[in-house]
């Protein structure tokens with residue numbers, strides 16, 4: 001049994017003044033039952049809780065820690081930066097350097113604006129798409145998550161529902177009335193919306209869906225979006241907050257052949273510090289203040305310490321180019337899990353793309369939100385606790401991607417499959 005005495009003590013204390021004991025809901029372990037673990041520290045591929053348990057970390061702060069925890073290059077750059085001051089409210093050279101690196105990695109991204117989170121990046125991209133096109137409506141896909149901004153916090157209606165209902169308390173009907181829902185991997189659902197509405201500014205998507213579990217787009221879907229973007233003057237906003245710099249240096253859009261008008265970034269681009277970004281070709285970005293009339297600002301935007309963390313992380317990724325390694329590791333993990341589950345007759349699907357991987361407890365292929373919702377989430381909850389006991393720290397939800405980092409090796413892979421086999 002896992003020792004959780006100290007975690008439980010902190011959890012009870014946390015409940016007094018933190019809502020549900022957390023600052024972001026998934027951390028409360030609600031969908032797997034039991035109390036959340038409290039973390040004391042992390043290093044390389046490992047994370048440690050306050051009871052001294054060691055785990056291989058497949059959560060990686062939900063994505064950012066792609067080169068592992070406390071990487072020496074990041075540590076050095078961040079500490080050096082920190083010593084020169086924390087925040088100036090003026091542009092510093094590190095912002096230019098990170099902008100050069102990011103724009104250089106994405107085709108057609110001439111300019112970028114740094115913000116403090118993925119949510120803020122997508123929220124600004126909505127405003128920018130509307131300012132540039134002078135149209136109001138936006139399309140999102142059921143099961144895609146784009147942060148907690150009102151206009152995209154919309155529960156998917158069934159099938160081709162075009163009328164949106166707010167997916168959260170406190171979101172007014174007014175703020176989602178211009179949001180239309182389509183089905184992932186179903187280009188006809190997008191074509192239908194385009195036929196029915198003439199006021200569509202942009203289509204928002206995760207190029208690889210990662211927030212309904214990992215779901216891979218079909219080539220037909222991607223090519224369909226390219227065609228619709230071109231023929232109907234609708235902007236394609238590619239939310240690469242999760243995927244950016246994860247499956248290649250740059251975005252998944254390039255691997256998929258998806259043409260982005262606006263790209264949103266977060267997570268890896270800050271290397272564990274609060275950084276988000278949105279970027280596009282010059283003509284679009286010039287709509288943003290101070291050049292254009294689309295207002296968007298931030299006291300801590302481009303914070304030097306955060307820029308240093310992001311820049312150092314990208315430097316390591318560019319130098320090491322770990323993307324073949326990620327593919328191999330993920331492939332071995334997928335094959336190992338499938339064969340272990342198969343031996344025991346447990347229905348399992350494993351979707352993966354680059355350094356994102358996701359076992360689904362279902363016998364059906366998972367290609368959209370409906371498929372994902374068909375998974376056995378009770379079985380996932382059981383497995384979750386067994387994985388923890390086996391030393392694997394994985395996301396406490398069937399619908400969160402597992403992430404790989406560059407510090408993993410064959411020993412980790414073997415330990416992972418051993419723990420998986422025991423749990424099964």
Ligand SMILES: *Cc1c(COP(=O)(O)O)cnc(C)c1O
Nearest residue numbers: 117118119145146147241242266
């Ligand atoms: C995590 C995520 C966001 C939100 O980013 P935050 O930094 O949590 O605000 C937006 N889009 C996608 C695809 C994400 O995975």
